[in-house]
């Protein structure tokens with residue numbers, strides 16, 4: 001099979017997995033941002049009085065699935081399954097400063113996702129994930145969202161507007177939320193360092209930079225923010241992008257990051 005045919009097949013596989021994930025996770029993802037009363041959403045569903053929330057059934061499965069996928073395939077959850085990541089991908093198509101944010105700024109801002117993960121860990125473990133909003137028990141989609149905003153405490157409103165602002169920044173800087181802000185992205189980025197499989201640049205890489213220009217997250221295989229999506233694989237002129245196991249690392253990768 002030719003390189004471009006393989007690339008197309010991978011892209012279609014990714015689209016199908018994204019569609020299935022959207023169907024399964026979109027509502028849970030939406031409620032985590034707009035209705036979850038806890039400081040850190042998605043992780044305290046067992047203690048939540050809102051019985052109609054899809055998180056009641058899904059949270060543990062999703063949490064364990066994300067952690068397992070991180071150990072196996074690094075940030076593949078971001079590239080294949082996260083509804084917020086898909087929104088970022090959509091915004092990235094029209095982002096104003098595409099290809100303009102790189103180097104020093106991107107490196108420093110990239111620490112934001114680790115900081116966000118540490119803040120979440122502090123809120124969860126040290127402060128026992130306090131409630132920052134009144135749990136709204138009504139199940140209706142829009143009505144429960146409006147009621148939550150109406151009855152939320154200032155800290156919940158601050159958190160939610162920070163998240164919404166960072167998401168909208170994706171219209172300016174591609175994948176702003178995923179690259180610089182998302183705590184889940186920060187945790188998965190750490191797990192990625194130990195993951196079994198990831199796309200890597202093989203030793204025959206000529207450093208042409210095409211993969212970086214093709215990549216929506218403006219990175220290269222296996223480097224910071226690479227989600228293992230494989231979109232760049234078919235674009236490499238020397239076929240140097242390979243999905244490799246941990247034992248298959250190459251010299252090129254070790255020098256680059």
Ligand code: SF4
Nearest residue numbers: 078082085178182185
């Ligand atoms: S970084 Fe966060 S929001 Fe972005 S795709 Fe990954 S988990 Fe989703």
Ligand code: SF4
Nearest residue numbers: 205206208209211236
């Ligand atoms: S496109 Fe291929 S050759 Fe060019 S920098 Fe990326 S991995 Fe290296």
Ligand code: SF4
Nearest residue numbers: 215220221226227230
């Ligand atoms: S470097 Fe390639 S595999 Fe990694 S996120 Fe970018 S396009 Fe996807």
